[in-house]
Amino acid sequence: MRALAQKTARVSGPAPAATGAEDALGVLAALVSEEMEACNRVIVARMQSPVELISRLAAHLVAAGGKRLRPMLTIAAARLAGYRGNRHVNLAACVEFIHTATLLHDDVVDESQLRRGLASANAVFGNKASVLVGDFLFSRSFELMVEDGSLPVLAILSAASSTIAEGEVLQLVTQNDLATTEAQYLEVVRCKTAALFAAATRIGAVIAGRGREEEEALDAFGLNLGIAFQLVDDVLDYAAEQERLGKTVGDDFREGKVTLPVLLAYAAGDEEERCFWRRTIEDQDQREGDLAQAMRLMARHGALAETIRRAEAYGAAAKAALALFPDGAERRALEGIVDFCIARVR
Amino acid sequence: MRALAQKTARVSGPAPAATGAEDALGVLAALVSEEMEACNRVIVARMQSPVELISRLAAHLVAAGGKRLRPMLTIAAARLAGYRGNRHVNLAACVEFIHTATLLHDDVVDESQLRRGLASANAVFGNKASVLVGDFLFSRSFELMVEDGSLPVLAILSAASSTIAEGEVLQLVTQNDLATTEAQYLEVVRCKTAALFAAATRIGAVIAGRGREEEEALDAFGLNLGIAFQLVDDVLDYAAEQERLGKTVGDDFREGKVTLPVLLAYAAGDEEERCFWRRTIEDQDQREGDLAQAMRLMARHGALAETIRRAEAYGAAAKAALALFPDGAERRALEGIVDFCIARVR
Numbered sequence: 001m002r003a004l005a006q007k008t009a010r011v012s013g014p015a016p017a018a019t020g021a022e023d024a025l026g027v028l029a030a031l032v033s034e035e036m037e038a039c040n041r042v043i044v045a046r047m048q049s050p051v052e053l054i055s056r057l058a059a060h061l062v063a064a065g066g067k068r069l070r071p072m073l074t075i076a077a078a079r080l081a082g083y084r085g086n087r088h089v090n091l092a093a094c095v096e097f098i099h100t101a102t103l104l105h106d107d108v109v110d111e112s113q114l115r116r117g118l119a120s121a122n123a124v125f126g127n128k129a130s131v132l133v134g135d136f137l138f139s140r141s142f143e144l145m146v147e148d149g150s151l152p153v154l155a156i157l158s159a160a161s162s163t164i165a166e167g168e169v170l171q172l173v174t175q176n177d178l179a180t181t182e183a184q185y186l187e188v189v190r191c192k193t194a195a196l197f198a199a200a201t202r203i204g205a206v207i208a209g210r211g212r213e214e215e216e217a218l219d220a221f222g223l224n225l226g227i228a229f230q231l232v233d234d235v236l237d238y239a240a241e242q243e244r245l246g247k248t249v250g251d252d253f254r255e256g257k258v259t260l261p262v263l264l265a266y267a268a269g270d271e272e273e274r275c276f277w278r279r280t281i282e283d284q285d286q287r288e289g290d291l292a293q294a295m296r297l298m299a300r301h302g303a304l305a306e307t308i309r310r311a312e313a314y315g316a317a318a319k320a321a322l323a324l325f326p327d328g329a330e331r332r333a334l335e336g337i338v339d340f341c342i343a344r345v346r
Numbered sequence: 347m348r349a350l351a352q353k354t355a356r357v358s359g360p361a362p363a364a365t366g367a368e369d370a371l372g373v374l375a376a377l378v379s380e381e382m383e384a385c386n387r388v389i390v391a392r393m394q395s396p397v398e399l400i401s402r403l404a405a406h407l408v409a410a411g412g413k414r415l416r417p418m419l420t421i422a423a424a425r426l427a428g429y430r431g432n433r434h435v436n437l438a439a440c441v442e443f444i445h446t447a448t449l450l451h452d453d454v455v456d457e458s459q460l461r462r463g464l465a466s467a468n469a470v471f472g473n474k475a476s477v478l479v480g481d482f483l484f485s486r487s488f489e490l491m492v493e494d495g496s497l498p499v500l501a502i503l504s505a506a507s508s509t510i511a512e513g514e515v516l517q518l519v520t521q522n523d524l525a526t527t528e529a530q531y532l533e534v535v536r537c538k539t540a541a542l543f544a545a546a547t548r549i550g551a552v553i554a555g556r557g558r559e560e561e562e563a564l565d566a567f568g569l570n571l572g573i574a575f576q577l578v579d580d581v582l583d584y585a586a587e588q589e590r591l592g593k594t595v596g597d598d599f600r601e602g603k604v605t606l607p608v609l610l611a612y613a614a615g616d617e618e619e620r621c622f623w624r625r626t627i628e629d630q631d632q633r634e635g636d637l638a639q640a641m642r643l644m645a646r647h648g649a650l651a652e653t654i655r656r657a658e659a660y661g662a663a664a665k666a667a668l669a670l671f672p673d674g675a676e677r678r679a680l681e682g683i684v685d686f687c688i689a690r691v692r
Contacts, residue, residue, distance in 0.1 A: 049512055145504075147501075164481075166400065169478045
C-alpha cells in the first residue's frame with residue numbers, strides 16, 4: 001500500500017465561509033432551472049399509482065428532496081453536447097428514478113434510519129414497502145425510457161443499473177473485511193456510485209447525436225466525478241456534523257464498511273491500532289468512544305487528507321475530460337460541480 | 347358477496363393417479379425442449395457476474411429449478427403465432443429473470459424460509475443479498491431485452507414489471523385486512539401474477555409480427571391463465587402437503603394474507619367464525635391448531651371448492667382466447683397447461 005501523505009486533514013479545521021465552490025451547485029441549478037422544473041413535474045407525475053401507498057411513499061421521497069444532482073448533470077451534459085430538444089427532461093427523470101430506487105433498497109440493506117435528514121422510507125413505511133416501491137420506480141424508469149425510444153440510451157442505463165447492483169453486492173461482500181484491497185474498494189465505488197454519474201452524462205451526448213469521442217468524454221467526466229463524489233462521501237462519514245449532512249456521522253463505521261479512510265488508517269497503523277480496527281470493523285464489537293478513536297487514528301495517519309487528495313485527482317481528471325467541449329456556461333457549471341463535490345469536506 | 351357453492355372441496359379427498367392434465371406440463375416441455383435448453387443456457391450465462399456472490403446465489407436459484415412455466419409459455423406462444431426465428435429464446439430468459447427477481451424480493455418481503463422445497467435464497471444468503479441480486483436480475487433482463495432491440499417488447503415487459511410491483515404493494519396493504527373486497531383481491535392477483543403471464547404470451551405475437559387481434563388474444567390467454575394459476579395457488583396453501591408443493595402449507599395464513607378462500611369463508615361464517623378470522627388474520631394472534639380450524643371452516647363453507655370453480659372459469663376464458671389460432675401441437679399444449687394449472691389441486 002502506498003505511503004500516506006502526512007499533512008493535517010483539512011476537515012478538522014473550522015468550516016470556512018461559503019466559497020465559490022460551494023456556490024457551484026446554485027450556479028448549475030440556475031442554469032438548468034427551467035428544465036429541472038419540468039423534470040420535477042415528470043418525477044411527481046410518474047411516481048403516482050392507483051395503489052395509494054406507492055403515491056404516499058413517493059410523496060415522502062419527493063418531500064425529502066435531495067440535490068437532484070444526477071438529473072441536473074444529464075440536462076447540463078446534453079446542453080453542453082449541443083442538444084436543443086426536450087428529451088433530456090424525461091431522461092433526467094429516468095436517472096433520478098434509478099437513483100431513488102437504489103436509495104430505497106440501500107436503506108433497507110443498511111437498515112438506515114435517516115436519509116437526507118428525514119426519517120428514511122424504510123423507517124416510516126417498513127422494509128417491505130421500500131423494497132417493492134424501489135422495484136416500482138426501477139420499472140417506471142424503464143417505461144419512461146421506452147417512451148423516449150432510444151435503444152442506445154436504454155442500453156446505457158440498463159447496463160448502469162446492473163453495474164450498480166453488482167457494486168452493492170461487492171460492497172456487501174467486502175463489509176467487515178480488512179483484507180479488502182484498495183482496488184476492490186475502488187471497484188465498489190466505480191460500480192455503486194460512479195457508473196450512474198457516467199451514464200447520466202453520457203446519455204447527454206447520445207441524444208445530441210454526437211460521435212463516440214464526445215460520448216466517451218462525457219462518460220469519463222461522469223465516472224471521475226462520481227468517484228470523487230463517493231470518496232468525499234466516505235470522508236464525510238468520519239468528519240461532518242450530522243445536521244449539516246442530514247445523515248448520521250459514523251454510519252459506515254457502525255456498519256463495518258471498509259472505505260478508503262479505514263483502509264489507509266489500517267495500513268498505516270501499528271499492531272495495537274490494527275487490533276482496534278479488527279475488533280471494531282471485522283468483529284463488529286464496538287464500544288462507547290470507538291468512533292472518536294477511529295477519527296483520532298485517521299487524523300494521526302492523515303487518512304482523510306489522503307482520501308481527499310485522491311478525490312482531487314479524480315476531480316482533475318473529470319475536468320480534463322471536458323476540454324473537448326467549447327467553453328461556455330454549461331462547461332463552467334460542470335467544472336464547478338467538481339469543485340462543489342470536493343468542497344463538501346472543507 | 348355472492349352465495350357459496352356448498353359442494354365438498356375436492357382437495358380434501360385422496361390424490362388421484364396422474365391424469366392427462368397432470369401430464370400436460372410434460373407435453374409442453376417436450377414440445378419446446380430444444381428452445382428451453384437454449385433458454386436455460388442463456389439464463390445460466392447471463393446470471394454470471396465478476397462478483398462471485400451473485401454467481402453463487404444465481405447457481406442456488408438455478409439448482410432450485412422450478413417449472414420454468416413462464417418462459418415455456420413465451421416460446422409456445424411465439425410458435426403458435428407463427429414465429430420461426432430465435433428471438434423467443436432470449437425473451438423467454440428475460441421473462442424468467444423478471445420472475446426470479448420478483449421471487450427473490452417476495453421471499454424477503456414474506457420472510458420465507460422455503461422456496462420450491464429448498465431453503466430460500468434469503469434464508470441462505472440473507473435478505474440484503476436477495477434484494478440486491480433481485481435488482482441485478484431485473485437490470486440484466488432489461489439489458490437482454492435491449493439486445494433484442496424491440497421497443498414494443500420493452501414496453502410490454504417494463505409495464506408488466508411496474509404492474510407486478512404495484513400488485514405486491516397492494517397485497518401488502520390488504521394483508522391482515524378482512525375488509526378487503528373480492529375486487530381488490532382479484533386486482534392483486536391480476537397485477538402480481540397474471541400481468542407477467544399476459545406479457546410472456548403477448549410478446550410471442552409481437553415478435554411474430556402479428557396484428558393487434560392476435561396480440562390481444564395471447565394477452566387474454568396469459569391473463570386468464572395467470573389468474574387461474576394464482577387462485578389455485580391460494581387454494582394449495584390450505585390444501586396440499588408440503589413435500590408435494592415444495593412449500594410450507596399455511597404460509598398465507600400465518601402471514602395474514604387475505605386470499606379468496608379466506609374472504610369466502612369469512613363472508614359465509616357466523617359471528618363466532620368471524621371472531622376466529624379477525625383474531626388470526628387481522629390481529630395475527632395465532633395458536634396451535636388454528637390452521638387446522640381454518641381448513642375446517644373453509645371445508646364447511648366450500649370456500650376452496652368455490653375458489654377452484656372460479657379458477658376453472660378463468661381457465662375456460664384462457665382456452666377460449668386461443669380459438670383464433672390454428673389447431674395444432676402448440677395450441678393443444680397451451681390448452682393442456684390450463685388444465686395442468688387447475689389440476690394441481692386435484
